[in-house]
Amino acid sequence: YPCEMCWWQRCAHFAALALAVLALVLRGNRLVVGLAAVAIGVSGLIGLFHAGVEYGWWQGFTACTANPVAGGGNPLDAIMNAPMVRCDTAQWDLFGISLAGWNFLFSVGGALVVFLLLRRPSGARA
Numbered sequence: 001y002p003c004e005m006c007w008w009q010r011c012a013h014f015a016a017l018a019l020a021v022l023a024l025v026l027r028g029n030r031l032v033v034g035l036a037a038v039a040i041g042v043s044g045l046i047g048l049f050h051a052g053v054e055y056g057w058w059q060g061f062t063a064c065t066a067n068p069v070a071g072g073g074n075p076l077d078a079i080m081n082a083p084m085v086r087c088d089t090a091q092w093d094l095f096g097i098s099l100a101g102w103n104f105l106f107s108v109g110g111a112l113v114v115f116l117l118l119r120r121p122s123g124a125r126a
């Protein structure tokens with residue numbers, strides 16, 4: 001189950017995905033592509049903040065628990081039986097870097113590449 005800050009990162013990626021699809025529909029509109037890159041970069045910066053909370057570099061400002069899953073039945077039971085997911089503990093890491101840390105590295109790096117490519121003249125080829 002993802003924590004609250006994981007969802008924040010995903011929301012920015014969802015926005016980037018929607019903007020990327022719109023850029024495809026509009027045949028590569030540079031403004032929309034730039035906005036998609038901004039959304040990817042925002043996700044990466046949220047990932048940096050989340051990774052800092054996980055590594056204990058700074059304090060987070062959320063309750064750090066997952067939201068209860070909606071559904072039928074007794075709402076109190078759903079709340080009481082919801083998994084507790086802490087934002088300040090990495091649930092998974094690779095080479096000592098958490099998922100939030102990897103999101104920072106790949107998302108900010110990807111956004112920078114998109115911005116560099118957008119600086120080229122519109123008719124230029126690789």
